[in-house]
Amino acid sequence: MKDMIPNLVNHLILEVLNYLPRLVASLFLLLLGWFVAWLVKRIVIQLCVIFRVHRYLPRLRWRKALSKADVRDALFNYVGNLAFIAVFLVFVYGALATLKLTVLSTLLEETIFFLPRVFGCFAIFGIGLFLSNRISVVVHMAVLREGIPRASLIGRFVKGALLMFFSAMALTVLDFARQIV
Helix, strand or coil: CCCHHHHHHHHHHHHHHHHHHHHHHHHHHHHHHHHHHHHHHHHHHHHHHHCCHHHHCCCCCCHHHHCCHHHHHHHHHHHHHHHHHHHHHHHHHHHHHHCCCHHHHHHHHHHHHHHHHHHHHHHHHHHHHHHHHHHHHHHHHHHHHHCCCCHHHHHHHHHHHHHHHHHHHHHHHCCCCCCCC
16 A cells, blocks of 8 residues: 555656656647747738738728728738638647647547638628629619519519528538538
């Protein structure tokens, strides 16, 4: 019994000493990731300023808000923060894998691989919303020119049908209820 406690303490000390290199490596990865993510954020903000990204958004309702310098900087900072998070998550995954925390690293890996599909889903739905608005106006005008009654109803029906179609496409990208879609 007396030998058991010193053996347990020695075993604990050896385990901690064996774990220290992994802990130091993961902390180094996190610090490196923070620095690289900060650098990417700064580069993205500067590229947004250089390419004048705010000039590509004039048709949106943000035109008045984007004419103010502080709002543009906030928009560019937001885009930079998104880039920062994307890069830093990759380094967090590496740190978790170094620490051999497989459950957390697998969960983070699945999240990282799911995010592009979410962005694709929103992109498809955004394009669908834009196209359905434009096409419904064109159909409404064409039906009006032909003198068909209830032109606005037909335009709304076309918009609803297109929105349903693009919503189904967006849900398919997410692999959500494929059989239903």
